[in-house]
Amino acid sequence: MFLRLFAPLVALAALALVATPAPAAVPGEDLWSEPLAPFKIADNLYYVGSKELTAFLIVTPKGDILLDGGVPKNGPMVLDNVRALGFDPHDIKILINSHAHFDHAGPFAMLKQATGAQMVISRGDAPVIESGGETDFFFHKxxxxxxxxxxxxxxxxxxSLGGVTLTAHITAGHTKGCTSWTLPVTVDGQAKQALFICSLTLLPGYRLTGDPGYPxxxxxxxxxxxTLRAxxxxxxxxxxxGFIDLLKKREAMLAGAKTNPFIDPAGCKAYIDHGEASLxxxxxRGGQ
Ligand SMILES: [Zn+2]
Structure with a gap:
C-alpha cells in the first residue's frame, strides 16, 4: 500500500525539483501511460484511463461525461478506449477534473478540441488549467x-446531463481546487454511491502554513x-x-467476483485515514 501511494508522490516531487522535467526518469512513468483495456465498472460508469492514471466515462442518454485524462500524451489513448467500448468521443459533452495537475488534466486542450466538450472546473483550479500549470502555487511552470x-x-x-447528476465536493489541499465527486450509480440492481476522491497526497515541500502562494x-x-469522511x-x-488497487480489483472483476470489487467502503476509509495520518x-514536523 505504501509504495503504491508513494509512487505518484515521488514522481511529482522529482518533477518539482529538477530544472527540466525528464519524463523518462520519473518513477512510475511507464505505468502512467501504459494502456489498459477499458472496462465497465458499474451501470453507466466505465474505466477509460491507463494502468495508473484514471479516466472515467459516465454515459447518459444525452451524451457522456469524462472525468480526467491523465498526462498530455494519454489523450489519444483515452479516446481509443472510449471507441473500444463502442462509444463515440463526439458524444462526450462535458469534461470534468479531479485536479489541475499535468498527470490528470494533461490532455484537456486536446480532448476539448477532439470532442467539442464543455469544460467544467473548480474555482481554485481554473486559473491553473488556463495557464497550463504556470499559476500552480507549487510547480510555477x-x-x-x-x-x-x-x-x-x-x-x-x-x-447534470441526461438525468445523471454528479456533485462536486471541494477537497482542497493537494491543489487549491482539488475536486472530489459523488455520483449515484446502480450496481447489480442496487442503488449505490460512487465517490471519486481527488487526492490526499501532501507533496514533499508542501507547507501547511506560511506558503505565500497557498497560506x-x-x-x-x-x-x-x-468532507470526505461525511x-x-x-x-x-x-x-x-494505486490509490484504489485498480489493477487488482479489475482482475478480480474479470475473474467473475461475486460482488463488485470496486464496492470498497473499507478501502475508502483506509485511504482517508492514510491522508489524515500524513497530515x-x-x-x-512543524508543518513543513
Ligand atoms: Zn496531483
Missing amino acids: RMFPPAKVDRVIDDGDTV NLGADFARSIA QRCDLFLASHG HRLEA
Missing part, C-alpha cells in the same frame, strides 16, 4: 497545454478530510489507480 474553462464551479455545485493549505486539507463511499474511486505527521 507550464507542464501541460493550457485549456479554456467554460464553467467555473464551487463546493456543492452539480453537473491556508493545512486548514483546507484538514477540512477536506472531514460522504457515502460505496464505490471507491480516485485519480490514481498529522507533517503537523508533528
Whole structure:
C-alpha cells in the first residue's frame, strides 16, 4: 500500500525539483501511460484511463461525461478506449477534473478540441488549467497545454446531463481546487454511491502554513478530510489507480467476483485515514 501511494508522490516531487522535467526518469512513468483495456465498472460508469492514471466515462442518454485524462500524451489513448467500448468521443459533452495537475488534466486542450466538450472546473483550479500549470502555487511552470474553462464551479455545485447528476465536493489541499465527486450509480440492481476522491497526497515541500502562494493549505486539507469522511463511499474511486488497487480489483472483476470489487467502503476509509495520518505527521514536523 505504501509504495503504491508513494509512487505518484515521488514522481511529482522529482518533477518539482529538477530544472527540466525528464519524463523518462520519473518513477512510475511507464505505468502512467501504459494502456489498459477499458472496462465497465458499474451501470453507466466505465474505466477509460491507463494502468495508473484514471479516466472515467459516465454515459447518459444525452451524451457522456469524462472525468480526467491523465498526462498530455494519454489523450489519444483515452479516446481509443472510449471507441473500444463502442462509444463515440463526439458524444462526450462535458469534461470534468479531479485536479489541475499535468498527470490528470494533461490532455484537456486536446480532448476539448477532439470532442467539442464543455469544460467544467473548480474555482481554485481554473486559473491553473488556463495557464497550463504556470499559476500552480507549487510547480510555477507550464507542464501541460493550457485549456479554456467554460464553467467555473464551487463546493456543492452539480453537473447534470441526461438525468445523471454528479456533485462536486471541494477537497482542497493537494491543489487549491482539488475536486472530489459523488455520483449515484446502480450496481447489480442496487442503488449505490460512487465517490471519486481527488487526492490526499501532501507533496514533499508542501507547507501547511506560511506558503505565500497557498497560506491556508493545512486548514483546507484538514477540512477536506472531514468532507470526505461525511460522504457515502460505496464505490471507491480516485485519480490514481494505486490509490484504489485498480489493477487488482479489475482482475478480480474479470475473474467473475461475486460482488463488485470496486464496492470498497473499507478501502475508502483506509485511504482517508492514510491522508489524515500524513497530515498529522507533517503537523508533528512543524508543518513543513
Ligand atoms: Zn496531483
